[in-house]
Amino acid sequence: MKTTIIILFTLFLAGCSASRITTSWKADNAAAKKYNKILVLGLIRDADRSVQTNMENHFTDDLKSMGINAVSSMQIYGPKAFENMDEQAALSKLRNSGIDAVMTIVLLNKEKEKTYVPGRSYYTPYGYYYNRFWGYSTTLYRRIYEPGYYVTDVKYFWETNLYDMSNQELLYSVQTETFDPADSESMGHEYGQLILKDLMKYNLLLK
Numbered sequence: 001m002k003t004t005i006i007i008l009f010t011l012f013l014a015g016c017s018a019s020r021i022t023t024s025w026k027a028d029n030a031a032a033k034k035y036n037k038i039l040v041l042g043l044i045r046d047a048d049r050s051v052q053t054n055m056e057n058h059f060t061d062d063l064k065s066m067g068i069n070a071v072s073s074m075q076i077y078g079p080k081a082f083e084n085m086d087e088q089a090a091l092s093k094l095r096n097s098g099i100d101a102v103m104t105i106v107l108l109n110k111e112k113e114k115t116y117v118p119g120r121s122y123y124t125p126y127g128y129y130y131n132r133f134w135g136y137s138t139t140l141y142r143r144i145y146e147p148g149y150y151v152t153d154v155k156y157f158w159e160t161n162l163y164d165m166s167n168q169e170l171l172y173s174v175q176t177e178t179f180d181p182a183d184s185e186s187m188g189h190e191y192g193q194l195i196l197k198d199l200m201k202y203n204l205l206l207k
Helices: 001-013 047-063 073-075 085-095 127-131 135-144 183-201
Strands: 021-026 037-041 070-072 101-117 149-164 168-178
Touching: 021 183, 037 047, 037 073, 047 070, 047 073, 047 101, 047 183, 070 073, 149 183, 168 183
Parallel strands: 037 070, 037 101
Antiparallel strands: 021 168, 101 149, 149 168
């Protein structure tokens, strides 16, 4: 019975998502449209460059899997896509690349939270070990006096916007939280699918 409970609990945790949408919005005048090429642009500090790469790549691949043409800013422009450019130069660069929509991925904040996990200090009789002094005392001693420890969890706050570059108009915006992802690879994979599902709900992108 105990083994069954542990298995079910493990499966439950595996099915839980580390990311969730906190709010999303669509412009009143936004309509479904087919774009020739969408640029996925991560606006993330240099220290999190690998995070930017994974977020852009997964989101780009997720859009492509839906039959929507998309490219990663890191892949076609590198990490300094629009550095030291004014608005006119940046827009010209996008037009020359055939970009007619931009999907931004912005890391609004990253928080670290340290939590204390107390040591085990509970009592449960264990059959044979409970009936024999030495087995009982050595088994329970480890459980009763196991020290506590600290764990550090990381929470990411993201925002993604969709802009139509024909007029630079904001069509869609979504904010999310990601709690303690295993790594940036899994976070990018989960994030891309989460946002794409929300985008499809609003029916903004045509294949």
